[in-house]
Amino acid sequence: MIVxxxxxxxxxxxxxxxxxxxxSPNLKCWQCKALLEKYLISENESTMQSGIVQRKYNLIxxxxxxxxxxxxxxxxxxRTVINNAGFDTEDAKxxxxxxKKLPPICKRAEDGGGQQKGAxxxxxxxxxx
Numbered sequence: 489m490i491v492x493x494x495x496x497x498x499x500x501x502x503x504x505x506x507x508x509x510x511x512s513p514n515l516k517c518w519q520c521k522a523l524l525e526k527y528l529i530s531e532n533e534s535t536m537q538s539g540i541v542q543r544k545y546n547l548i549x550x551x552x553x554x555x556x557x558x559x560x561x562x563x564x565x566x567r568t569v570i571n572n573a574g575f576d577t578e579d580a581k582x583x584x585x586x587x588k589k590l591p592p593i594c595k596r597a598e599d600g601g602g603q604q605k606g607a608x609x610x611x612x613x614x615x616x617x
Contacts, residue, residue: 503557503559504557504558505541505555505556505557506555506556506557506558507553507554507555507556508553508554508556508563508566509551509552509553509554510551510552510553510554510563510566510567510570510577510578511549511550511551511577511578512550512551512552512570512575512576512577512578513550513576513596513597514550514575514576514582514590514594514595514596514601514602515545515547515550515551515552515575515594516547516548516550516602516603517547517593517594517603518547519591519593519594520547520575520590520593520594521545521547523573523574523590523591523594524552524570524573524575525543527569527572527573528540528543528569528570528573531569531572536560536561536565536566536569537560537561538557538560539556539557539560539561539565540554540555540556540561540566541555541556541557542554542555543555552570554566567579567580568580570582571583572586573586574586574587574588574589574590574594575587575590575594576596
């Protein structure tokens, strides 16, 4: 029994992980990151078979790097989840209903979204004591 558990554990550790970088022009502030992060965690636990291992955000350029298990989730499924959260990807626009629910700062520039002139940088979460 112990041997089987060790073998199963070794197989999980040996699974190949891959990285994908997805650009999202309306993913440029800490609020957007927090909303997307919450959605990705929820979807990863419920429908993506825990296929996403980790995420790295670059809010300055509007992109997210995702490490995932390709035998559990595909890049297209990851992009679809991001679109379903209300965010655009390089290949597709966000789904309309979740997009409408985003705060104004997380919307497309053509819809009046993004950082407003004179406002503090939005890619850094404000300090809250």
